[in-house]
Each structure stands twice: as structure tokens, then as C-alpha cells.
Amino acid sequence: MIPKFSIVGSKRDRHQAGFAMPLALGMGLMMIIIAASLIGRSQSDRVTTVSQRELNRALSVSEAGAIRFQSFLDRHKLLATKNLSQWRITLDSLPIVQSSCRSIDILAAKQQANLFQTSTWIALDSGDARKGRYRVVDYQYQNGAGKLTITAEMSAYNNPQNVSKHSLVVEIPVGSESAGITPPALWANTFNLSPTQPITGQIRGVTCPQLANIDVDGITGVDATNIAPIAGVPSGQIIADLFTPIPAPKVAPTNAIPLPAITSSIQLPRVGFGDVPDANREYHYLVDIDHPSSGYSIKLQDLDRIVINVAANEKVNLYLKGNIDLAGSQTINVNATHPNLRLYGSAQTVKLIVKDNAAITAFIHAPLANAESVHALTPNPNPQITGAVWVNSWNSMTSQNQLPIFQAGTWTDFGISKLEQPPQLSPISYWQRVEN
Known part of the structure; x- marks a missing residue:
């Protein structure tokens, strides 16, 4: 006579077996959620880092544009005491024909002044658009200082649809050394x-x-x-x-x-x-x-x-x-x-x-x-x-x-009235970021 053995566990064993499966599934789901969260946070941090980097690059472009603007004024000091809206009229009053030996190129000055006055976008590097561009928003002279507002933009990932912009207001002291x-x-x-x-x-x-x-x-x-x-x-x-x-x-x-x-x-x-x-x-x-x-x-x-x-x-x-x-x-x-x-x-x-x-x-x-x-x-x-x-x-x-x-x-x-020398420009004394 062959003895018979029971293969069915006790009631307690059956209860523990039914609890382990959901627990395992729950822990797995939790790990998936944590991993997804970490991945999402990593991507968010990366986007934030890239956005901040592009914003900083746009700031650098606006600063470079401001320096180039001041360099233009250094070569054409007569414009330093004129508002931007008066530049073309002022340059039109000067003679065009000059000797090959001259202080400035009037035609080139007019072309550059027109870009500034019409707020045309100017590439920081005409051969590489990835370096960003800038445009002059306004220039106003008052009480011995010129106030320049300039805007720059930089494309993130070189994507025209993803652009970081930055505006800057700078103050350029304009003095006189005529004395x-x-x-x-x-x-x-x-x-x-x-x-x-x-x-x-x-x-x-x-x-x-x-x-x-x-x-x-x-x-x-x-x-x-x-x-x-x-x-x-x-x-x-x-x-x-x-x-x-x-x-x-x-x-x-x-x-x-x-x-x-x-x-x-x-x-x-x-x-x-x-x-x-x-x-x-x-x-x-x-x-x-x-x-x-x-x-x-x-x-x-x-x-x-x-x-x-x-x-x-x-x-x-x-x-x-x-x-x-x-x-x-x-x-x-x-x-x-x-x-x-x-x-x-x-x-x-x-x-x-x-x-x-x-x-x-x-x-x-x-x-x-x-x-x-x-x-x-x-x-x-x-x-x-x-x-x-x-x-x-x-x-x-x-x-x-x-x-x-x-x-x-x-x-x-x-017996001659003292010659008034063109204005003298000092280094930029004031920088202010403007939210876009």
C-alpha cells in the first residue's frame, strides 16, 4: 500500500504567496518611476543648462555689439552728441569727395550708421551665423552721456525656432577736451x-x-x-x-x-x-x-x-x-x-x-x-x-x-574763437541687463 502525501500548503503559506507577487510588481513599478524621474530631471537640467549657456552667449554678443558701437563712435565723434535719429542728416551734411588721405570714409560711415538707425540685425561674424547677431535699438545723448540700448540673439542647437535673446543698456560718457x-x-x-x-x-x-x-x-x-x-x-x-x-x-x-x-x-x-x-x-x-x-x-x-x-x-x-x-x-x-x-x-x-x-x-x-x-x-x-x-x-x-x-x-x-574739438569718449561706465 502506497502512502499518500499532501502537496497543498497550509492556509498561511497560501496567503504569503499571494502577497509577494503584488509587492514585487509594486517595487518594480516604483523603480521604474524613480528611474523615469531621474531621467526627466537630468533632461530638464540639461535643457536649463543649455538655455542658460545660450543666454550667456547672447549676453556676450550684446556686449560685443556695444563695444563695436562705441568703436564706431570713436571714429566718428561728431555723432556722439547726436541722437540716433539725427545721424544720417548729420552725415549728409559732410562732403563726400575726399582725397585718398582722409580721416574717415564718409560713404562707409553712412552705410554703418544706416544699419544702426534702422535697427538692422548685424551678424557678429558674417562668415558664421552660429556666433549670433545684434541690433541697435536706440541711442540717446543727454547731459554728457550717450545711452545705448542693444539687443542680441543666439540660436540654441543652431535651431532658428529656439532663440535666446538678451538686451543691454549701456552708458557711454561723452566729454570734451577743448580747453x-x-x-x-x-x-x-x-x-x-x-x-x-x-x-x-x-x-x-x-x-x-x-x-x-x-x-x-x-x-x-x-x-x-x-x-x-x-x-x-x-x-x-x-x-x-x-x-x-x-x-x-x-x-x-x-x-x-x-x-x-x-x-x-x-x-x-x-x-x-x-x-x-x-x-x-x-x-x-x-x-x-x-x-x-x-x-x-x-x-x-x-x-x-x-x-x-x-x-x-x-x-x-x-x-x-x-x-x-x-x-x-x-x-x-x-x-x-x-x-x-x-x-x-x-x-x-x-x-x-x-x-x-x-x-x-x-x-x-x-x-x-x-x-x-x-x-x-x-x-x-x-x-x-x-x-x-x-x-x-x-x-x-x-x-x-x-x-x-x-x-x-x-x-x-x-583773435580767433577757440576751436571746439570733437567730443572725447570714455570707457563704458554703466551696464544693465534688460529682460526680454
């Missing part, structure tokens, strides 16, 4: 300047001398942002500034004393003629021309002299109806420390001839005259123009011995 500017020694619209021309003082013009200099923009010559001594220039500073023209010819006052053309030695003021100064201690003379065919108001030869005999606080002003020929070994007012003689050319003063043996202490202001320094046979141990020469053009290439020009005198000495 420290001295009158230029030589000021002309065009130059044919000898490389050996000695000039002590500033050289200023609409175009710059044709010398082998390259400025920060790669343009031949030196622009208004470079006001430092330049290697290879005879001396002093060269500034090409088409924003500020040579002051117009001065008009003789109604009380000016008439004089015939000066063709021989003369002492001023004249003795025995009743010449008296005005309330400002200035003598005014209106100088006629020698002959209509030649048209010279001053034509000196050989040892002719103009001698000025006035007190240190007095001035002699010669308003010329015609041209100037300072030939020979002439001496004009050479004993004065500061020029107390002013030669003011008129609209008819279109020629100035100076021999390279001249010894002149005077301020020569003939903004329509074409001036030439020519070679003289008569020796002079101390040739020099002490004061300043402001003319339409200056040519010293035809002279064998260069005539030094030494700047002496102030704006008051010259």
Missing part, C-alpha cells in the same frame, strides 16, 4: 609737405599730409582719434578732421585805417599819422592792392621790413585786400615773443609766397590762399615762421631748404 587744445601751427585743406619740413606744433587739415603713416583703421594718415606724436612725421601732431573747417576770412571793422599796398619797409603803428588803437588795444589797418593786374597787398623784396612797435598787450591787424609775397631775406616783427601781428587774408587773398630764408613772427590767416615755400638765394642764419600759418593749401616740396614753422600764441593772440 587743452592749442591752435595748430599749420592748418590747410591740402598738403604737399616735404618729409623734412620742420614743424613744431600741431598740423591740422581736412586731408592729411601724404606721408607713410597708417592709422588704427588702416587708412593712410592719422584720424582725429590719434592725437599722439606719429613716428616719421617731421614733428608734432597730425590731425585730419573734416568736421572742422578753417575759420572763414575775417572782415575788417568799419574803423580800420586805410593803407596802400605794403611794397617796402614800414613801421606800424605809423608815427605822425594819428594811428590809435581801439578799446581792446588793437590797431586795425585795411591794406589795398598794388595794382589790379598783380593784386598784391604785401610784396616785399630783399631787405624790406615790417616793424611792429607796440606794447606787449597790443596787437596790429592787417586786413588784406589781395595776395601776399614775402620774398627775399625779409624780417617781420621778429623781436616779439608772441605774435602781435596778424595778417588776415580776404576772399581775394588766394596766393601766399614765402621764401625759405624768411624770419617772420606773425599769425597768417588766409584760408583761401594757396601757399608755397620757395627757395631763396639770399642766406639768413635764422629762418623761421613763429606763430602759425592757416591757408587753403601748403606746398613745401619746391623749397631746397625747409622753412621751420614754430607754433607760438593762443587763440586770444590770434
Whole structure:
């Protein structure tokens, strides 16, 4: 007889077996939920990290755009004190045609200003759109500072549908250094300047001398942002500034004393003629021309002299109806420390001839005259123009011995209103992020 064994567990065993299965399923489900949560959080963190990275990159693009904007203002300082809406009108008022030697490229300036003024998007790198782009929203000048608002954007994953934007407001201090500017020694619209021309003082013009200099923009010559001594220039500073023209010819006052053309030695003021100064201690003379065919108001030869005999606080002003020929070994007012003689050319003063043996202490202001320094046979141990020469053009290439020009005198000495220099920009002083 074979014994029978029961294979069915007790009631307790059956209950435990029924509980284990749901527990296992529940734990598995919990692990799946935790894993999914971790994966989701990881993806969220990654998205947040990428978004923050793209936002930071957009911030970098807006900062780079602000720096480029300020660099543009550095080269075109006249615009620094104008609101953005006035830029094109301001640039349209400037001459387009310039010599190959110039301070700025007007056409290029207009193109760039138009991009800023129309809020056109500008690629940070035209060859790589992935580096982002920026646009100028506005620029306003007020109370010595320019306020720039600029926006930049950066595509995440290079996807145009996923763009991070950032706006920035910066403040650019705009000041003036006009108080420290001295009158230029030589000021002309065009130059044919000898490389050996000695000039002590500033050289200023609409175009710059044709010398082998390259400025920060790669343009031949030196622009208004470079006001430092330049290697290879005879001396002093060269500034090409088409924003500020040579002051117009001065008009003789109604009380000016008439004089015939000066063709021989003369002492001023004249003795025995009743010449008296005005309330400002200035003598005014209106100088006629020698002959209509030649048209010279001053034509000196050989040892002719103009001698000025006035007190240190007095001035002699010669308003010329015609041209100037300072030939020979002439001496004009050479004993004065500061020029107390002013030669003011008129609209008819279109020629100035100076021999390279001249010894002149005077301020020569003939903004329509074409001036030439020519070679003289008569020796002079101390040739020099002490004061300043402001003319339409200056040519010293035809002279064998260069005539030094030494700047002496102030704006008051010259009787000319002080030149206002274009604004000076300081580093950005204020940055503010703007939420988009």
C-alpha cells in the first residue's frame, strides 16, 4: 500500500504567496518611476543648462555689439552728441569727395550708421551665423552721456525656432577736451609737405599730409582719434578732421585805417599819422592792392621790413585786400615773443609766397590762399615762421631748404574763437541687463 502525501500548503503559506507577487510588481513599478524621474530631471537640467549657456552667449554678443558701437563712435565723434535719429542728416551734411588721405570714409560711415538707425540685425561674424547677431535699438545723448540700448540673439542647437535673446543698456560718457587744445601751427585743406619740413606744433587739415603713416583703421594718415606724436612725421601732431573747417576770412571793422599796398619797409603803428588803437588795444589797418593786374597787398623784396612797435598787450591787424609775397631775406616783427601781428587774408587773398630764408613772427590767416615755400638765394642764419600759418593749401616740396614753422600764441593772440574739438569718449561706465 502506497502512502499518500499532501502537496497543498497550509492556509498561511497560501496567503504569503499571494502577497509577494503584488509587492514585487509594486517595487518594480516604483523603480521604474524613480528611474523615469531621474531621467526627466537630468533632461530638464540639461535643457536649463543649455538655455542658460545660450543666454550667456547672447549676453556676450550684446556686449560685443556695444563695444563695436562705441568703436564706431570713436571714429566718428561728431555723432556722439547726436541722437540716433539725427545721424544720417548729420552725415549728409559732410562732403563726400575726399582725397585718398582722409580721416574717415564718409560713404562707409553712412552705410554703418544706416544699419544702426534702422535697427538692422548685424551678424557678429558674417562668415558664421552660429556666433549670433545684434541690433541697435536706440541711442540717446543727454547731459554728457550717450545711452545705448542693444539687443542680441543666439540660436540654441543652431535651431532658428529656439532663440535666446538678451538686451543691454549701456552708458557711454561723452566729454570734451577743448580747453587743452592749442591752435595748430599749420592748418590747410591740402598738403604737399616735404618729409623734412620742420614743424613744431600741431598740423591740422581736412586731408592729411601724404606721408607713410597708417592709422588704427588702416587708412593712410592719422584720424582725429590719434592725437599722439606719429613716428616719421617731421614733428608734432597730425590731425585730419573734416568736421572742422578753417575759420572763414575775417572782415575788417568799419574803423580800420586805410593803407596802400605794403611794397617796402614800414613801421606800424605809423608815427605822425594819428594811428590809435581801439578799446581792446588793437590797431586795425585795411591794406589795398598794388595794382589790379598783380593784386598784391604785401610784396616785399630783399631787405624790406615790417616793424611792429607796440606794447606787449597790443596787437596790429592787417586786413588784406589781395595776395601776399614775402620774398627775399625779409624780417617781420621778429623781436616779439608772441605774435602781435596778424595778417588776415580776404576772399581775394588766394596766393601766399614765402621764401625759405624768411624770419617772420606773425599769425597768417588766409584760408583761401594757396601757399608755397620757395627757395631763396639770399642766406639768413635764422629762418623761421613763429606763430602759425592757416591757408587753403601748403606746398613745401619746391623749397631746397625747409622753412621751420614754430607754433607760438593762443587763440586770444590770434583773435580767433577757440576751436571746439570733437567730443572725447570714455570707457563704458554703466551696464544693465534688460529682460526680454
